[in-house]
Amino acid sequence: MKRVVITGAGTINALGHDVPETLEAMREGRCGIGPLEFRDVDRLSIAIGGQVKGFEAEGRFNRQQMTLYDRFTQFTLVAAKEAIGQAGLEFTGELAARAGVVLGTAGGGVSTWDDNYRAVYEEGKNRVHPFVVPKLMNNAACSHISMEYNLKGPSFTVSTACASSNHAMAQAFQMVRSGMAPAMVTGGSESMLCFGGVKAWEGLRVMSKDACRPFSANRNGMVQGEGAGIFVFEEYEHAKKRGAEILAEVVGYAMSSDASDIVMPSKQGAARAIAGALADARLNPEDVRYINAHGTGTAANDKTECAAVADVFGRHADELMISSTKSMHGHLIGATGAVELLACIMALRDGVIAPTIGYEEFDPECALDVVPNEAREAKVGVALSNAFAFGGLNAVLALRKV
């Protein structure tokens, strides 16, 4: 089995338009959640979100690209440029033939669906632009990275709701670890912050109207975010030989299915994924110092997740730190695990634990060290990143300091 390291990271999300800006905001415990701005927002009862502001696609992309790139693809390409630029890899010859792209997204081109449904239903138009399908398809972002960077190996998109990018990154990791690919571009992207996207979530009645306060006794739901996180996963020797900067090592993963309920999380399913990731990485529970929680800020997730962590780690659960950065960037749904992996990298590399902001009241059902409100300095050797999706599909990644 090969060792797998991360040699490039890129992002755009409500906290920043790149990795340094995002990590700075996480260190400062800044909140990227605010009033949503888009057409018909006044008809929504949920009017806040972690929206990417100050992002102009015009100027970054040419006219032809603009007709083909939904916002989720635009986010992906911005993040991929940063990640692949940092990695310094040029995909040519054998490397190009074997390296691919595995991305996660839950909704794909949601605003393209939304805009065109409006055109045909609301405005009564009978004709839509010919690129509606290639623009909205869930694999569009993956394909555009592949085309832009000449990645010709195994490439596809995974859609497992809120665990999409963790499933995608687990798959990319497995491909590099097994020797199937020398490098993979992976992560996820999501852009559901449009009228139809938020209206659908509103219907479920799990959204907060004021803030995302994971683990706090007065938490009242999740807040949606948007953006992308993209990484270059590379075989360790390949990276070392070319003198690449290594951000962290990916050491294991596990996936599980609750097989129980379409929306309610299960402690057993989550615990099996966490324990499975430890076993896969050959780690002892005591090795783990930080967990980036799924931590959605819903009543059900946070207490179930804490119970699962307590089950897996036993007494060590009280020694480790667990925080939810969703309190700052919102829930990026299919991209969330990718953006949250940045908090794990920051913990391992910089020794800074991103806080759970908005924390106000102790909840005995979430009695762990949730790093409330302020970032903390700590030496971390191993970190986990949890993602537990609607539909009961779980994926946990384990990372180690290099």
Added chain:
Amino acid sequence: MSVKDKVIGIIAEQAVLEPSDVTMDSTLEDLGIDSLGLVESIFAIEEAFDISVPFNANEPDQSDFDISSVAKIVEGIEKLVAEQHG
């Protein structure tokens, strides 16, 4: 603006050329317009003239709409405009 000028404007925009570079005997291939560019041009033409163009990208040769040159396209559109708005 005449049908001809409007069509040339649309094709020129698609080909990222000046309208003066688009001549009546140019083919779409000469202008560097590929199959996606073609369907996009047809969409823009339909929007501009509020007509429906009978074109199937699977069998461009079998379509009633001749796309072999700019002149043929203009001719076809003039006919469609007359039929559908006449």
